[in-house]
Amino acid sequence: MPQVVSTQIQLRTRPDGWPVPENFRAVDVTYDDPRPGEIRVANEFISVDPYMRGRMNDVKSYTPPFALGETMTGGAVGRVTASTVDGFPVGAVVVHQHGWRTIAQADASTFRVVPEVPGAPLSLHLGILGMTGMTAFVGLSAIARMQPGDTVFVSGAAGAVGTATGQIARLLGARRVIGSAGSAEKVRLLTDKYGYDAALNYRDAPVREQLPALAPDGVDVFFDNVGADHLEAALDVMNPGGRLALCGAIAGYNATSRTPGPDNLTNVITRGLTLQGFTLGGHLEHAPEFRSRMQDWFSAGDIVWDETVVDGIDHAVEAFLAMMRGANTGKMVVRTAV
The missing domain is CATH 3.90.180.10 (Medium-chain alcohol dehydrogenases, catalytic domain)
Known part of the structure; x- marks a missing residue:
């Protein structure tokens, strides 16, 4: 050869x-x-x-x-x-x-x-069929322990993990799914194609100003790919007992100096919130369940990409x-x- x-x-x-x-x-x-x-x-x-x-x-x-x-x-x-x-x-x-x-x-x-x-x-x-989709599934089901009827907010929703997260949240029975993206075109894509009930363009105004109007009844699960201002905005609207799955913090990946943390972390105490960071490598035991459920969803035509x-x-x-x-x-x- x-x-x-x-x-x-x-x-x-x-x-x-x-x-x-x-x-x-x-x-x-x-x-x-x-x-x-x-x-x-x-x-x-x-x-x-x-x-x-x-x-x-x-x-x-x-x-x-x-x-x-x-x-x-x-x-x-x-x-x-x-x-x-x-x-x-x-x-x-x-x-x-x-x-x-x-x-x-x-x-x-x-x-x-x-x-x-x-x-x-x-x-x-x-x-969607591989690590990206499994990251979304694990973050929602194992880390955030999402339940049917929950309201879910996803940052970086038009990216690879975000587009998977919105769909899987809907398939797991979320009552309302809200996303953030960086352009009007992406916001339309989230609501027209990916099953998001509402979405915001974080370039239009501070997330902290936009999110409350989209989540009038609060948020139960926050799936975070961005960190920074998105995390701070989510902490404002989390319901008591809310769960935050911290998957990424892309807003700070190229920073050359320390960025300040959220100014509302006391909400974690007063509302009994759970914040858990995760990387997929620590949760590969969920791979068989993900592959089985994704195969069913994909075969049924319930997944787009x-x-x-x-x-x-x-x-x-x-x-x-x-x-x-x-x-x-x-x-x-x-x-x-x-």
Whole structure:
């Protein structure tokens, strides 16, 4: 079998504030035949996600930082092109975390075979059918313990996790679902397509001023992808016993100085609120339930999606930076099979 060349994106230097293209570099890596126990995969899509910004900093977190001079890891989906392992036949679709590269070759234990879903692009295994959808499901059901009849507020609602969260909240029986987004077009999309009862454009006026009118009876569950002003606004309107699932804080990911905390944290005490941060890696025991329920919802036609697709591994950094600035609707992916 001839050698193959994989184009890969590495972190060259650590960003200070907003990342710039000069923080990254492209390299070509040559692979020989897979060794026993290995498979080779031609990636079709790779994922770019907000959490990756935190991993560019050399700080202690829930997962180690990206190493300088090594290829960026993260979600990817592709097809097996060479295999030494039963159960991973050539042509099988697999997902993995080897990330920003056109070809991945590694031990088969680091890949998982997934089905081809009729009518669904493979990229959905990185989005609503995969980790993105499961993040929304876990945050609502396991972290926020959402109950039928709850009013749910979702920040960053037009992003990958937010569009999944609104739909899943509705399917789990929410009475009212409210979202925030950064443009009038996205606000319309939330209410017209994703089942949100109401949505606000956080660029129109402070969230703290807009939210009370959309939640006249208060909020029971807040699913937070943004932090900062959205968290503060949610604390104002939470009902007694409300639950806040803190999934992300993208508003501060590129900050170069400390940002002040909410000025209304005493509401946590006086209203008996529960704030719980989470990352999906600590709750993977819920994967079987998520996959079963998502399969049923998807098959019934109850799930819709949007993707923002950027073509070419050489545009992966561009796609990541655009996603961080909110240029995507739904999941942002890079199509490497072009």
